[in-house]
Amino acid sequence: MADRYLRFTGTAPGRFLSGRLGLPQPTALRRWSPEHPDLVGPVLRLTAGAPRPDDATGTEPVPGAPDAPAAAAPAAVVLDATGVCEPAALHDAYAALHPVVRSLAPCGRVVVLGAVPDPADPHQAAAQQALEGFVRSLGKEIGRGRTVQLLRLAPGAAAESTLCFLLSPKSAYVSGQVIEIGPAAPVVPAVSTAASGTRIALVTGAARGIGESVAATLARDGHHVVCLDVPQAEEALADVARRLGGTALALDITAPDAGERIAAALPDGLDVLVHNAGITRDRKLANMAADRWDSVLDVNLGSVVRTTDHLLKSGTLNDGGRIVATASISGVAGNAGQTNYAASKAGVIGFVRALATDPRTTGHGITVNAVAPGFIETKMTAAVPLFIREAGRRMNSLGQGGLPVDVAETIAWFADPGSGGVTGQVVRVCGQSLLGA
Ligand SMILES: NC(=O)c1ccc[n+]([C@@H]2O[C@H](COP(=O)([O-])OP(=O)(O)OC[C@H]3O[C@@H](n4cnc5c(N)ncnc54)[C@H](O)[C@@H]3O)[C@@H](O)[C@H]2O)c1
Structure with missing residues (x-):
């Protein structure tokens, strides 16, 4: 908007x-x-x-x-x-x-x-x-x-x-x-280990919003991008993949076999894994039905943990790979009506920090980081009531909302082969929001 x-x-x-x-x-x-x-x-x-x-x-x-x-x-x-x-x-x-x-x-x-x-x-x-x-x-x-x-x-x-x-x-x-x-990780990937020599990136939730911009930015930087989104978004997803010369993968990331299906779609392995798919189902805790809690925790956190574990275990993530997950300033500061969302995003931060010191990543030069967007101008924030939206936009040091590309550029920096010394970091893309500052 x-x-x-x-x-x-x-x-x-x-x-x-x-x-x-x-x-x-x-x-x-x-x-x-x-x-x-x-x-x-x-x-x-x-x-x-x-x-x-x-x-x-x-x-x-x-x-x-x-x-x-x-x-x-x-x-x-x-x-x-x-x-x-x-x-x-x-x-x-x-x-x-x-x-x-x-x-x-x-x-x-x-x-x-x-x-x-x-x-x-x-x-x-x-x-x-x-x-x-x-x-x-x-x-x-x-x-x-x-x-x-x-x-x-x-x-x-x-x-x-x-x-x-x-x-x-x-x-x-x-x-x-x-x-x-820190110092560069021992493995510095110049190019993918894929036969083509092109680095391969997977972006979840790539059919629109921030995910679409992440996919476009990684494609600009020379990656072949596998764009993943739910089967209901298949048409938009195919459009994005076609435009970027990438590949579409219609898949619900919460499916029990999501990790296996992603690995099967990546015969050359994966260099950059971007967990971007996310949902909100806001209600105050007292009014929140269990399904709203469960769905947000599963999409935003459970699927991130399960698919990452599978892609590491199956050896799909190439040495020198990059894992980037999407948190939120809600996960840093908390937000009324978002106990489920803030819990899921804080969980993402905990996962990233721990995984960055895990031998499964450190032993292979794989870095693990998170972006925590603040108020970003997307369809999601356009739906926020006017006064809350205006407050969200202005309550930061830059006095405005960010654009999806601001999050995408930050992810592209994490994904850079030269960013081997950057791991376990949570970088807020929020114009220095007053929330949780
Ligand atoms: N927009 C913001 O201001 C903002 C702020 C903080 C964090 N974030 C986070 O950034 C990410 C992207 O947000 P956005 O504003 O672009 O949202 P969006 O709703 O526009 O896009 C999210 C995409 O994820 C997909 N998705 C949802 N559930 C999925 C599933 N189970 N499997 C596969 N794909 C699924 C959706 O179909 C959609 O295409 C989310 O993780 C969100 O929590 C956004």
Whole structure:
């Protein structure tokens, strides 16, 4: 559904009127397109604390942002705060960003590089944890479509694909996130082990909404996409698969033999598994019939666990594979009328975190992550009553709802062969929603 208010405030009279009335003035976000694949402007690289001997940011200039005249407003600021080991050194973070933050271009990026808080070093842990509060607060105040993230780099972290994502228009609706990056998994898949050499992705719930956008984005990135959805959606599913040069698989993901049927449809194995299918059946607990509880838990969580287990056990997931599941900010924050949905999505988060340390994945270089979308403009949210919908759209640092492509781009970053150091992460695609922040 179109966000008419965002369009209105994008016009001169709209800007004038909303400014006079003190209403929110969201900035139209700059998203990735083939014509505009990069942020425009220079990237400032700053340091706080003692400089480190090795430089985890990797390259100069930072990937994803081309050089630009030094006089132009910076498109991004990357602050290396990994050397902030004492509370007193936090002053350096303030001193580095204070003079430049105002000059950052609209839709610009601030990425703070931190270290993983060390429980054996309370001073370092205090200083590094402080960066989280700093980043989350800056994200809330910086405005004009700009985003702020904290990347925690473990020793030997493989951060390049993550920096490419965060310093590009692909991460337009991701803000206030804390992401931990480890060393690359031992198996780094250059290409699929499939005979064709093309990486194979499976997306559940691909007939429409976010799933359709995920399938399109993975196809853009060179995957052969197997699009799965319920038999009732077969026609729309076939259209999507045809358009993307992929394959349609009409199947109810809750079927007892779903894992077997998926494995049978993937003779070359699978490189990227995206659990996107999901349903809501909202009611307050006191009014909720058992079938509403059971169906939501089974589609959103039970089927995710069962099919993942089967695809790992059957060896269908290729070494270096990627598993991405779809949670929700409801699963982080809870939501009235959604005890079933929030339980299922919180369960997804628990599953992902545990599976990321399970030898079935770590032993094969398979990463496991979750996206947690906030308010995304889809048919699902278009059906929400007007006032609740408006509140959902505006109650975040970017003052607007996200688009399906924002979730899809985040999944594509997790799916990237270069993202082997990103596992066990839950990244909210919510414009830094106030819910559960
Ligand atoms: N739209 C949002 O704002 C939002 C917010 C947070 C999380 N999410 C999550 O994102 C995912 C996609 O949401 P959406 O808004 O695109 O929803 P949607 O209802 O538009 O699409 C979901 C798709 O999943 C399919 N599906 C449902 N049950 C299935 C089953 N048993 N087997 C196979 N396919 C099945 C549906 O047919 C549909 O095509 C869901 O997991 C949802 O919970 C969405």
